[in-house]
Amino acid sequence: MDTTDAFVGLECIGCGASFDAETGTHRCPDCDGVLDPAYDYDAVDLDRETLEARPFDSMWRYEELLPFTRASAVTMDEGATPLVECEKLADELGVGRVLIKDEGRNPTGTFKDRGQTLAMTAANQHGASDVALASAGNAGQAAAAYAGRADIDSHVFLPSRAGFTTKAMVNVHGGDMTVVGGRIGDAGAAYADAMAEHDDWYSVKTFVTPYRHEGKKTMLYEIVEQLEWAVPDAIVYPTGGGVGLVGMYKAAEEFRDLGLIDDVPALYAAQATGCQPIVEAFEDGRERHDPVEYPDTICGGIEIPDPGASPWILEALRESGGGAVATDDDDILEAAVAVAKGEGLEMAPTCAAAASGAWELGERGAFDDDATVVILNTGAGNKDADVLRSHLMGQGV
Numbered sequence: 159m160d161t162t163d164a165f166v167g168l169e170c171i172g173c174g175a176s177f178d179a180e181t182g183t184h185r186c187p188d189c190d191g192v193l194d195p196a197y198d199y200d201a202v203d204l205d206r207e208t209l210e211a212r213p214f215d216s217m218w219r220y221e222e223l224l225p226f227t228r229a230s231a232v233t234m235d236e237g238a239t240p241l242v243e244c245e246k247l248a249d250e251l252g253v254g255r256v257l258i259k260d261e262g263r264n265p266t267g268t269f270k271d272r273g274q275t276l277a278m279t280a281a282n283q284h285g286a287s288d289v290a291l292a293s294a295g296n297a298g299q300a301a302a303a304y305a306g307r308a309d310i311d312s313h314v315f316l317p318s319r320a321g322f323t324t325k326a327m328v329n330v331h332g333g334d335m336t337v338v339g340g341r342i343g344d345a346g347a348a349y350a351d352a353m354a355e356h357d358d359w360y361s362v363k364t365f366v367t368p369y370r371h372e373g374k375k376t377m378l379y380e381i382v383e384q385l386e387w388a389v390p391d392a393i394v395y396p397t398g399g400g401v402g403l404v405g406m407y408k409a410a411e412e413f414r415d416l417g418l419i420d421d422v423p424a425l426y427a428a429q430a431t432g433c434q435p436i437v438e439a440f441e442d443g444r445e446r447h448d449p450v451e452y453p454d455t456i457c458g459g460i461e462i463p464d465p466g467a468s469p470w471i472l473e474a475l476r477e478s479g480g481g482a483v484a485t486d487d488d489d490i491l492e493a494a495v496a497v498a499k500g501e502g503l504e505m506a507p508t509c510a511a512a513a514s515g516a517w518e519l520g521e522r523g524a525f526d527d528d529a530t531v532v533i534l535n536t537g538a539g540n541k542d543a544d545v546l547r548s549h550l551m552g553q554g555v
């Protein structure tokens with residue numbers, strides 16, 4: 159495989175076993191734990207000047223801290239998204255600065271592209287002919303796009319309530335789509351049945367491939383570099399499976415251990431009250447979530463009732479000094495509209511859970527007056543324009 163110099167293989171976060179990337183392709187064969195890419199950080203020669211001298215052109219500019227070489231990547235120059243100053247929001251939250259990391263400007267309109275570029279590069283290097291996943295929508299669209307680029311067939315399992323745009327675009331990218339009645343769990347069951355019948359399908363599903371959180375970690379690298387190496391006081395993240403959250407936590411520790419930053423930012427998980435397993439576990443001081451029996455929120459991307467990586471997510475929240483917050487769908491839709499009106503930025507409902515959560519945290523006094531708060535806009539608002547518009551119709555507009 160075409161791996162980078164410092165990458166040493168995959169480490170199980172459950173039992174600590176190590177595997178090389180040829181043989182460890184998905185979950186741990188010993189304990190079924192998540193595999194995490196590992197590096198020899200002494201072999202990483204990166205300083206601020208070196209990074210600053212590079213064009214801000216793609217997440218692959220952090221190649222030394224990724225498993226595969228940029229030359230071998232299945233990439234569309236994803237990442238390198240803007241960090242947009244939002245002065246009105248800062249006033250409303252009563253903090254020094256609010257910045258929105260606008261992941262809507264990725265090739266398929268969400269940060270899922272960061273995960274799929276890496277997962278598809280791995281699939282390609284493993285010689286996969288077919289990839290498969292279950293998804294709430296955006297990951298399926300991203301997978302279909304990157305698979306097409308790598309001449310790999312994709313099989314995407316979506317719940318019926320996945321957004322119209324994602325379903326349409328899976329088809330447009332040439333993916334084989336199965337829409338399953340019900341919710342993400344039902345799509346997951348159909349995916350599992352299909353995987354059992356096709357032992358040559360290569361999974362690119364959340365925390366089944368070791369590479370999606372690894373791709374998403376680059377968001378944190380970019381944020382601190384865009385802040386000229388200042389670590390923000392808080393990062394608020396719309397949390398479903400927590401892939402991006404644990405990725406950013408890992409990235410912050412890496413940058414700190416490499417001496418590029420001094421501190422780890424406080425990470426906050428934002429959820430919707432209709433599906434808030436992480437918030438409940440955090441507030442109860444538990445190490446693991448209880449699955450939500452009847453999830454119901456308009457925020458499809460974070461309607462994840464059974465996030466398997468919850469111990470890792472909760473550790474990231476607690477160790478970073480952050481927290482967890484949930485707001486209801488009405489407040490979330492209001493936040494999306496307020497940001498679009500006041501700042502111009504288009505947030506999908508799922509992502510607006512982070513804006514709404516930041517508001518709520520501000521009201522609870524979680525932030526200092528001079529705090530710098532970063533809100534992740536994980537996906538473009540126009541992917542769910544119908545949902546946002548119908549919220550206005552509900553108000554007679």
Ligand SMILES: *Cc1c(COP(=O)(O)O)cnc(C)c1O
Pocket residue numbers: 268270296297364396397398399400401402403459460506508509536537
């Ligand atoms: C998938 C998704 C999320 C949740 O991501 P996790 O990292 O799994 O928590 C948030 N926002 C959008 C737009 C998504 O597509």
Ligand SMILES: [Zn+2]
Pocket residue numbers: 170171172173174175186187188189190191
């Ligand atoms: Zn293990």
